[in-house]
Amino acid sequence: MIRLLIADDHPVVRAGLRALFATEPDLLVVGEAASGEEAVARSYAGVDIVLMDLQFGNGMQGWDATRRIRERPGAPHVLVLTNYDTDADILGAVEAGAAGYLLKDAPPEELIAAVRAAARGESALAPTVAGRLEARQNAPDDALSAREAEVLTLVADGMSNREIARSLFLSEATVKSHLVHIFTKLQVSSRTAAVASARERGAIRSV
Amino acid sequence: MIRLLIADDHPVVRAGLRALFATEPDLLVVGEAASGEEAVARSYAGVDIVLMDLQFGNGMQGWDATRRIRERPGAPHVLVLTNYDTDADILGAVEAGAAGYLLKDAPPEELIAAVRAAARGESALAPTVAGRLEARQNAPDDALSAREAEVLTLVADGMSNREIARSLFLSEATVKSHLVHIFTKLQVSSRTAAVASARERGAIRSV
DNA sequence: TCCGACCTCGAACTTTCGGATGATGCCGCA
DNA sequence: TGCGGCATCATCCGAAAGTTCGAGGTCGGA
Incomplete structure (x- = not known):
């Protein structure tokens, strides 16, 4: 039983x-x-x-x-x-x-x-x-770092690079730098595509 | 019964x-x-x-x-x-x-x-x-038209304006025009913010 | 101790996006 | 019949976004 x-x-x-x-x-x-x-x-x-x-x-x-x-x-x-x-x-x-x-x-x-x-x-x-x-x-090692995931979450919320920079107390250059790494790891070339890709992989939940 | x-x-x-x-x-x-x-x-x-x-x-x-x-x-x-x-x-x-x-x-x-x-x-x-x-x-009348929703769905998939235009057999100008209306109705000012807003309202499903 | 990763920032450059304005045609409704 | 909403497209321009190159810092593992 x-x-x-x-x-x-x-x-x-x-x-x-x-x-x-x-x-x-x-x-x-x-x-x-x-x-x-x-x-x-x-x-x-x-x-x-x-x-x-x-x-x-x-x-x-x-x-x-x-x-x-x-x-x-x-x-x-x-x-x-x-x-x-x-x-x-x-x-x-x-x-x-x-x-x-x-x-x-x-x-x-x-x-x-x-x-x-x-x-x-x-x-x-x-x-x-x-x-x-x-x-x-x-699969290749495409895991996002903690900071990158944090940035991507804000991107998914619709924030601009400047807003993200202010929100995380960074310069816009740093945000862009993170985004470049995110794009590379997710194999995309735009923020919206990155968000879509992350959702597909389940790296972003919400809503 | x-x-x-x-x-x-x-x-x-x-x-x-x-x-x-x-x-x-x-x-x-x-x-x-x-x-x-x-x-x-x-x-x-x-x-x-x-x-x-x-x-x-x-x-x-x-x-x-x-x-x-x-x-x-x-x-x-x-x-x-x-x-x-x-x-x-x-x-x-x-x-x-x-x-x-x-x-x-x-x-x-x-x-x-x-x-x-x-x-x-x-x-x-x-x-x-x-x-x-x-x-x-x-609520104010912010319902997206069928065509606008279609465009927004492709945006949410991470496509660029050019890709959307090709995909829907439109000119890039038309896609931009739709986006302007979408932004106005959703009260946002960028594609990623539009996607975030639409998700919140349940206008977009997927994933 | 050195190497690699991650995080941080800057500067210059190209591309894409978004805003403004205007135009045409279609369709439904008053 | 005219008005408004929708869909289509064009042009111009400034602002973001994305690319490239470089550089300094921390921190943990080999």
């Missing part, structure tokens, strides 16, 4: 997962959590698998809750369940110690199979996800 | 809604649809209420399906159910003929109440949504 904890802020999704697992005799939902904090609190030893949503309306986010759950000895396996399949989400979840990464629009069978695999201690990455992870491993 | 059709591309959400309504003796789920097309096809006379997701993975989107369902005589009422509560979504859904607009993270009771209200022919807008609609009514 595999004991499950469902962590999702949507009551409808929780009900759906509960209904889904009710049809399987070897799966038992032993609890629900509507927030990251609740998920951590309810992940006691009697839970085998935690189904974790990555996006909670407010408070602790899924990846953080995952990390906190996994860092305890004898912790349950965590299966991340999310709407989006952006690189940043995936990588973050895997780094936080998730045993698997599934999309919410996945067919029910796939979901159930992933739960059983995770319970056996196997990694259960969705096929599309596994490929993406590999691609990330082989 | 109120007969329901559930239209959502997520199997888990469909199961959740089905489980939710199963507890109410006066509600009966008579069908499910995983796409906009399917929703239109299954909205025959025997259905009282259609619960419509706005975001489908691909194909016909929710607001379009809503319009097609509602334009038929004796059509069922459509309750729009969505993750986001952006102005554009709400206004679009209401214009398409939705009887109500609900968020997926709403408590189950609210959802059930909305279904019953819609079945009685009443409008069932979530409280937060109703207020927003009023605000929109009183």
